[in-house]
Amino acid sequence: MTGNAATVLAGPPAATAVIAAAARQAATLERPPHLVIVRVGDDPASVSYVRGKAKKAGESGLRSTVHALPETTPSADLLALVASLNADPDVHGILVQLPLPPHIAEEPVLAAIDPDKDVDGLHPMNIGRLWSGRPTLAPCTPAGVMALLEHYGVPVAGRRAVIVGRSQLVGRPLAGLLLAADATVTVAHSRTRDLGAVTREADILVAAVGRAHLITPDMVKPAAVVIDVGINRVVGDDGKAHLTGDVHPDVAAVASALTPVPGGVGPMTVAQLMANTVQAARRQQSQTSGVTGDLVR
Numbered sequence: 001m002t003g004n005a006a007t008v009l010a011g012p013p014a015a016t017a018v019i020a021a022a023a024r025q026a027a028t029l030e031r032p033p034h035l036v037i038v039r040v041g042d043d044p045a046s047v048s049y050v051r052g053k054a055k056k057a058g059e060s061g062l063r064s065t066v067h068a069l070p071e072t073t074p075s076a077d078l079l080a081l082v083a084s085l086n087a088d089p090d091v092h093g094i095l096v097q098l099p100l101p102p103h104i105a106e107e108p109v110l111a112a113i114d115p116d117k118d119v120d121g122l123h124p125m126n127i128g129r130l131w132s133g134r135p136t137l138a139p140c141t142p143a144g145v146m147a148l149l150e151h152y153g154v155p156v157a158g159r160r161a162v163i164v165g166r167s168q169l170v171g172r173p174l175a176g177l178l179l180a181a182d183a184t185v186t187v188a189h190s191r192t193r194d195l196g197a198v199t200r201e202a203d204i205l206v207a208a209v210g211r212a213h214l215i216t217p218d219m220v221k222p223a224a225v226v227i228d229v230g231i232n233r234v235v236g237d238d239g240k241a242h243l244t245g246d247v248h249p250d251v252a253a254v255a256s257a258l259t260p261v262p263g264g265v266g267p268m269t270v271a272q273l274m275a276n277t278v279q280a281a282r283r284q285q286s287q288t289s290g291v292t293g294d295l296v297r
């Protein structure tokens with residue numbers, strides 16, 4: 001066991017602050033923001049995440065509806081549901097839980113969601129806005145990482161950020177957000193040569209690959225801030241399944257600050273979904289009353 005020098009950047013207090021701000025804004029609206037979550041199939045992780053999101057919505061003063069569709073749902077039926085949610089003025093946010101079953105192509109489904117209701121920030125229009133540095137609905141996990149850094153006063157501008165992982169849900173959009181916040185950004189991935197040499201450059205190191213304990217102490221610059229986005233289900237010495245991150249626990253002896261798993265970025269993801277839903281509802285409700293709504297973040 002090595003000594004734990006790093007500050008623990010706990011998710012729940014930061015998530016509570018994000019949700020409190022969203023709830024205050026929600027309370028000023030004519031109608032409570034309404035989030036609709038669509039889940040296809042019964043992947044246990046998805047069932048558990050969706051349940052958590054719906055529960056948190058209720059606690060945040062939001063309405064939520066979950067559509068649980070069978071695993072065998074044809075792509076056309078899912079697209080028809082999305083079209084009806086787009087057309088429903090009573091729905092402000094739409095989230096289609098990923099991954100979808102293999103017979104349904106994700107891209108056309110994400111592209112079918114009204115960009116103004118796309119609280120996941122995965123529509124090509126919103127990805128384009130993000131990468132051109134314009135206001136947008138940003139994907140919840142990357143936006144949650146930014147909110148966590150802000151909550152704990154971690155400076156970003158001018159600092160070197162290295163993201164390990166280039167997924168559409170996390171790595172890529174987080175690169176866009178860190179760039180918009182004036183970090184110098186590197187995205188490393190499975191084909192990166194000498195990964196350790198790249199990660200050792202980081203003032204802010206983000207691990208988002210989904211490989212348990214990939215990031216070891218020798219890969220971390222002393223006093224770096226390390227953000228662990230990995231959620232890996234592993235069987236421990238006790239024979240029980242538990243969650244662990246992409247960052248080896250011994251990194252705590254090298255880093256100045258580190259997010260735990262669970263209880264780090266996960267709760268921020270859920271909080272940011274509430275914030276995005278309120279933002280989308282504000283914009284839609286102010287448009288119907290003739291006032292221009294600014295998308296700010």
Ligand SMILES: Nc1nc(=O)c2c([nH]1)NC[C@@H]1CN(c3ccc(C(=O)N[C@@H](CCC(=O)O)C(=O)O)cc3)C=[N+]21
Nearest residue numbers: 049096097098099120140262263264265266267269270
């Ligand atoms: N369209 C879409 N949007 C997503 O944002 C999305 C998705 N699909 N598919 C799956 C990933 C994963 N994700 C998480 C949300 C909350 C926790 C979370 O609350 N984690 C808790 C622990 C939860 C547990 O115990 O399993 C924590 O880290 O403390 C984790 C992961 C959202 N995702």
